[in-house]
Amino acid sequence: MRRTQEQIEWDELFAVGSVEDIPSIVATDLYSKGAPQGRLSRRWSLGDDAYVSISARPEEQRATCSVTAKFGPDLMRFSRNIEVTWTRVGRASRRAWIHCGAMGCDRKCHRLYIVANNLVCRQCAGLRYESKNRPAHDRSRVRADKLRGRLGAEPGFGAPLPSIKPKGMHRSTFDRLCHDLYEEERRFAELLPPVVERQVAALLKRLEALEKKQGAALRLSGSSSIAAPDL
Ligand SMILES: [Zn+2]
16 A cells, blocks of 8 residues: 555656656766766755655766655655666776666666666656556646645645745746746646536636625625635
């Protein structure tokens, strides 16, 4: 049961379309100037109480990686030994490649992605999610909620956005994320299956009627809004 829940969480976080969103490590973080570097530690925050972190120790022929993923109360840890090979660069130097850990792949790569309980190449990371066959509107909703998380907003189509940007975020990033979210939610609305669209329209109509009915009372109490439906 616990495993299933973890899998759902991973899929929610990473089945969002582009591999650029997936935590990853690159060979040059571990190896530079033709030699293994010191231990590498990295952490990716994935919203409230959720993160992925990696600690990697590069050696001549392998890199030992320990990954921790936390999603609220769920904690997952795994370790992998990544195979390392070298190619000559000019007469005096060499370059390291890190190998995909997916079974039957072994592609030598510059970058590996942390997916489920493995470190894999771009192709293996992509294939995994393409095979999910998640409906387009669902993928769009997940992308939108992920953007909402970065903006510090509640999940859910049409839920209010904060008027101030999260602490430490650049204004340009905030504006870009707001724009991306607007575009994503517009796409989501367009992708909604007709049956859901009718349900949403009926729900909005009921809310509108309720708001009218309660208008006088709301004005008296100073409250003025009704929460957006959670889709
Ligand atoms: Zn691969």
